[in-house]
Amino acid sequence: MNCSVCGNPLHGGRTVFRCDCGVLAHAHCWGKHIIESHEPPFTLGTMTRDDVFVPNEPVQEEGEGLFGEVSDEVRDEDKE
Numbered sequence: 001m002n003c004s005v006c007g008n009p010l011h012g013g014r015t016v017f018r019c020d021c022g023v024l025a026h027a028h029c030w031g032k033h034i035i036e037s038h039e040p041p042f043t044l045g046t047m048t049r050d051d052v053f054v055p056n057e058p059v060q061e062e063g064e065g066l067f068g069e070v071s072d073e074v075r076d077e078d079k080e
């Protein structure tokens with residue numbers, strides 16, 4: 001039996017994760033399977049110094065660059 005994520009064999013005696021969808025994966029491949037196959041909902045945000053989670057502004061539907069570059073940085077460099 002091979003890992004459904006990386007394709008390498010699942011060795012006997014090692015910890016293996018079996019998903020509700022029936023897929024088997026290495027422990028270290030498990031998270032990747034969840035994210036790629038099941039796309040769980042999540043919220044991006046930041047932690048304050050008081051350990052409070054503060055969600056970021058809601059992402060617009062057209063915004064594909066969730067992990068892309070931040071485009072609203074102010075550029076105030078002078079051009080010669």
Ligand SMILES: [Zn+2]
Pocket residue numbers: 003004005006007008025026029
């Ligand atoms: Zn694997």
Ligand SMILES: [Zn+2]
Pocket residue numbers: 019020021022023033034037038
């Ligand atoms: Zn699954």
